[in-house]
Amino acid sequence: MASVKSLLTKPWIWSFLGALLVWLATIVFTGGYGAGGMVTAALSLAVFTVIVGVGQMFVITLGPGNVDLSLPANIGLASAVAMKVMDGNDSMIAVGLLAALACGAAIGAANYLLIWALRIPPIIATLSASFIIQSIDISYGRGLQIKPPPGFADFANWQVLGIPVLAILTVLFTVGAAIALQRMVYGRSVLAIGQNIRAAWLAGVNVGRIRFLTYMLSGALGGIDGALLAGYFRGANVDIGNEYLLASIAVVVIGGTSVAGGKANVPGVWGAALFLVLLLTMLNTFGVSAGVRLLLTGLIIVGVITAAGGQKALR
Amino acid sequence: MRPEMTAASLETAARTSAERGALARARLLRGLLPALSLALVLLAIAWLNPRAISYFGFSLMLNLAIPIALATIAQMFVISGNELDLSIGTFVGFVGCVTATWLKEAPLIGVVILLGSIFVYALLGALIHLRNLPSIVVTLGMSFVWQGLAILILPKPGGKAPDWLLGLMAFKPPLVPFPIIAALLIGFIVHFGLMRTSYGVILRGSGGNPAALGRAGWSLLKTKIVLFALAGLFGVLSGMALIGITTSADANIGNGYTLLAIAGVILGGGEFVGGRVSPIGAVIGALTLALAASPLLTFMHIPPDWQVAANGAILIIVLAARVLISRRER
Numbered sequence: 001m002a003s004v005k006s007l008l009t010k011p012w013i014w015s016f017l018g019a020l021l022v023w024l025a026t027i028v029f030t031g032g033y034g035a036g037g038m039v040t041a042a043l044s045l046a047v048f049t050v051i052v053g054v055g056q057m058f059v060i061t062l063g064p065g066n067v068d069l070s071l072p073a074n075i076g077l078a079s080a081v082a083m084k085v086m087d088g089n090d091s092m093i094a095v096g097l098l099a100a101l102a103c104g105a106a107i108g109a110a111n112y113l114l115i116w117a118l119r120i121p122p123i124i125a126t127l128s129a130s131f132i133i134q135s136i137d138i139s140y141g142r143g144l145q146i147k148p149p150p151g152f153a154d155f156a157n158w159q160v161l162g163i164p165v166l167a168i169l170t171v172l173f174t175v176g177a178a179i180a181l182q183r184m185v186y187g188r189s190v191l192a193i194g195q196n197i198r199a200a201w202l203a204g205v206n207v208g209r210i211r212f213l214t215y216m217l218s219g220a221l222g223g224i225d226g227a228l229l230a231g232y233f234r235g236a237n238v239d240i241g242n243e244y245l246l247a248s249i250a251v252v253v254i255g256g257t258s259v260a261g262g263k264a265n266v267p268g269v270w271g272a273a274l275f276l277v278l279l280l281t282m283l284n285t286f287g288v289s290a291g292v293r294l295l296l297t298g299l300i301i302v303g304v305i306t307a308a309g310g311q312k313a314l315r
Numbered sequence: 316m317r318p319e320m321t322a323a324s325l326e327t328a329a330r331t332s333a334e335r336g337a338l339a340r341a342r343l344l345r346g347l348l349p350a351l352s353l354a355l356v357l358l359a360i361a362w363l364n365p366r367a368i369s370y371f372g373f374s375l376m377l378n379l380a381i382p383i384a385l386a387t388i389a390q391m392f393v394i395s396g397n398e399l400d401l402s403i404g405t406f407v408g409f410v411g412c413v414t415a416t417w418l419k420e421a422p423l424i425g426v427v428i429l430l431g432s433i434f435v436y437a438l439l440g441a442l443i444h445l446r447n448l449p450s451i452v453v454t455l456g457m458s459f460v461w462q463g464l465a466i467l468i469l470p471k472p473g474g475k476a477p478d479w480l481l482g483l484m485a486f487k488p489p490l491v492p493f494p495i496i497a498a499l500l501i502g503f504i505v506h507f508g509l510m511r512t513s514y515g516v517i518l519r520g521s522g523g524n525p526a527a528l529g530r531a532g533w534s535l536l537k538t539k540i541v542l543f544a545l546a547g548l549f550g551v552l553s554g555m556a557l558i559g560i561t562t563s564a565d566a567n568i569g570n571g572y573t574l575l576a577i578a579g580v581i582l583g584g585g586e587f588v589g590g591r592v593s594p595i596g597a598v599i600g601a602l603t604l605a606l607a608a609s610p611l612l613t614f615m616h617i618p619p620d621w622q623v624a625a626n627g628a629i630l631i632i633v634l635a636a637r638v639l640i641s642r643r644e645r
Binding site: 064065067069114118119120121123124125127128129130131132134135136138139142246249250253254259260289290291292293294295296297298299300301302305306 | 399442446448449451452453455456457458459460461462463464465466467470574577578581587588620621622623624625626627628630631634635638641
């Protein structure tokens with residue numbers, strides 16, 4: 001009983017409970033039909049939100065005002081770069097993934113360069129950068145109709161016993177991210193900066209380097225996400241990352257990470273991503289119109305944050 | 316946020332009068348920067364296409380400046396309370412849909428809906444304050460709500476603006492184009508209210524030092540409610556002005572305004588925290604964005620592919636100039 005109680009005090013448990021509740025509501029509605037398939041589909045789609053969500057989480061943890069708004073443009077450009085480098089050729093998959101990773105990391109580095117050199121608030125810096133990236137993508141990916149190599153598309157859609165392999169790999173990745181956050185110097189430094197940047201600086205944390213690494217990490221994760229999305233949906237396009245601007249921020253906050261910085265939560269990102277994907281599935285199953293679906297999604301997000309809220313946030 | 320800030324303020328006491336003079340000049344330059352960037356964009360347009368600098372040219376180029384300026388002012392109110400509104404764009408779209416349908420066909424119900432939406436904004440302010448919620452997430456959720464409502468009201472683009480609104484927005488005063496007069500009017504009214512009245516000081520103070528304000532006996536709940544209600548009011552005005560210009564509505568019509576409004580506030584010299592905002596600067600920032608967005612780029616023969624990038628570049632250049640000046644300020 002004591003363990004249940006300690007479990008309930010964890011901030012991430014609520015997002016999982018929410019996801020479970022939504023899943024149960026849908027099953028009751030369908031009379032149990034498609035319950036397993038729904039989990040498989042939710043896992044495959046949640047993966048993409050989790051990957052960018054973790055990057056966004058590290059950035060947001062740096063403190064108030066830190067947020068990466070360039071992720072959607074980044075995902076779009078990286079998906080085009082990956083598909084062009086792979087060129088439908090199975091032997092080029094690894095090179096294409098590396099290219100997407102490098103493209104994303106370069107965008108992250110450029111973001112931090114703007115923040116550092118021009119002292120622009122990160123919101124405006126990443127926003128301006130995203131305008132430029134978007135143009136590069138439109139110009140570079142014009143009329144791009146390259147399909148992913150068959151091997152890569154199969155890999156992105158590969159399932160074992162109804163569990164997407166990509167989801168298993170992402171779970172391993174998030175375990176790594178949680179260890180990096182809680183047990184490694186890098187993660188502790190990110191948390192320290194988010195709690196009090198001046199105190200962290202005085203304590204000898206190389207603030208500039210850690211912030212630079214964090215923006216690069218977020219960019220690189222956006223890049224790899226773009227490549228995987230292009231593989232999963234069997235093709236790249238400019239708008240492929242659009243929904244991940246709101247989604248990446250939403251999963252971080254619903255998952256129990258503080259917007260004021262200095263307090264992060266990796267499991268919560270998974271719970272919140274599953275919750276959001278299952279919520280959409282539920283509303284689609286209920287057959288509501290697009291307007292009602294948006295309305296309910298919004299109300300539920302506001303409701304969840306109100307119920308879970310109470311943390312001190314500067315913004 | 317920046318460690319060097321407190322160090323700089325300690326040093327200020329030891330400054331000599333010559334340094335103080337240089338400091339005042341840098342401050343003045345910084346205050347003038349929004350106006351300077353607008354002048355620069357105007358000069359570039361005049362140089363590229365002299366015929367655009369005319370009554371007709373300005374009326375055309377600044378066509379959408381009024382709704383952008385109003386949305387920017389709405390965002391500015393929220394930012395002066397250290398919050399951020401990510402829903403203002405879809406809210407403008409929602410108001411547009413109400414304006415093009417209910418306000419035209421059943422004006423009374425339309426007015427009630429719009430007043431109700433301002434009330435919802437005030438409630439959000441109260442909710443954010445009472446539950447200590449991050450405004451980014453609450454307004455993110457609300458952006459879905461407004462968009463959903465807009466689609467429910469107007470599933471397909473259409474509707475029609477009320478005649479009185481069309482007449483108002485088509486107003487052609489002598490000598491000076493209407494958008495310029497309207498922008499000046501908006502800027503000065505809000506400037507007076509926020510910068511020159513005693514409650515305006517309290518409102519900005521709620522962003523500057525909420526703890527001190529609370530201890531002095533002012534209700535922080537009330538300031539937050541007022542700031543959000545004002546944002547709702549100007550959002551409503553923005554949506555109505557937009558429909559007065561475009562004559563019909565679309566549920567997605569305002570989506571771009573969220574980021575445009577944030578950029579306008581910052582271009583106009585506002586800061587994200589500390590209640591440091593400037594209403595006149597925000598209006599100038601909105602005008603600069605409205606002009607830089609398309610007329611300037613069209614005259615520069617920049618291909619459509621790269622117009623978005625040019626927008627980003629303009630934003631970066633203006634902010635870089637501000638940093639150069641601010642460095643001298645320290």
